[in-house]
Amino acid sequence: MQALLAMWAEKFTVYPDGAELPTHHDHCLGCGPNNPHGHHLRALRHGDGVQAWHTFDNRHVGAPGIVHGGAVATVVDDLYGCLLFLEGGPAVTRQLTIEYLAPVLIGAEYRLQADVVRREGRKLFVAARATEPAGRAVITSTAVFVKVSVEHFAQGSPPGVPAD
Numbered sequence: 001m002q003a004l005l006a007m008w009a010e011k012f013t014v015y016p017d018g019a020e021l022p023t024h025h026d027h028c029l030g031c032g033p034n035n036p037h038g039h040h041l042r043a044l045r046h047g048d049g050v051q052a053w054h055t056f057d058n059r060h061v062g063a064p065g066i067v068h069g070g071a072v073a074t075v076v077d078d079l080y081g082c083l084l085f086l087e088g089g090p091a092v093t094r095q096l097t098i099e100y101l102a103p104v105l106i107g108a109e110y111r112l113q114a115d116v117v118r119r120e121g122r123k124l125f126v127a128a129r130a131t132e133p134a135g136r137a138v139i140t141s142t143a144v145f146v147k148v149s150v151e152h153f154a155q156g157s158p159p160g161v162p163a164d
């Protein structure tokens with residue numbers, strides 16, 4: 001676990017505009033390339049925020065043809081987690097809200113954008129949206145993240161080690 005924490009710490013560096021941001025780790029449900037249940041999200045720096053183009057597949061279906069709301073929340077939460085790479089240190093989700101404005105469709109590509117709205121002590125207030133190619137927003141979101149030390153994550157087992 002200590003090696004993983006050290007690797008995370010190295011990811012909090014400078015990323016130029018347009019650069020692809022790193023994954024949190026290989027098995028992350030949002031962005032990990034080696035999680036077979038995951039979303040494999042890839043995020044880019046976009047100005048002071050992050051953006052991603054994302055297509056949900058049938059592993060994340062709720063009503064037929066429509067993405068499960070929890071899957072949408074997972075991806076938005078993870079996109080905020082990518083925004084942290086621009087903040088210079090880790091934080092965790094304390095509150096997450098999603099406004100589901102229109103169904104998110106399986107197989108359709110959406111543009112996701114997340115930005116820091118304001119910083120207050122150890123709190124980061126962030127906002128995100130997903131839009132169709134034509135520009136209509138299908139979800140909007142706000143969240144409160146709380147900055148933590150890298151050691152916060154030592155509470156869990158390393159990925160690949162069964163917790164049960």
Ligand SMILES: CCCCCCCCCCCC(=O)SCCNC(=O)CCNC(=O)[C@H](O)C(C)(C)COP(=O)(O)OP(=O)(O)OC[C@H]1O[C@@H](n2cnc3c(N)ncnc32)[C@H](O)[C@@H]1OP(=O)(O)O
Pocket residue numbers: 008011024028030077078080081090091092093094095121122123144146148153
């Ligand atoms: C690359 C590696 C990185 C790793 C990245 C890993 C992958 C990222 C994935 C995406 C992100 C996630 O899923 S993260 C995983 C899901 N989240 C978690 O597991 C977090 C679980 N919660 C906790 O561990 C704890 O509650 C903490 C550490 C967040 C905070 O605990 P605490 O220190 O006791 O503080 P707490 O009382 O809860 O409140 C913290 C501050 O937030 C304020 N606060 C609380 N609720 C609200 C609210 N709704 N709106 C405004 N403010 C609020 C409080 O007033 C307080 O302000 P003030 O008094 O400070 O002013």
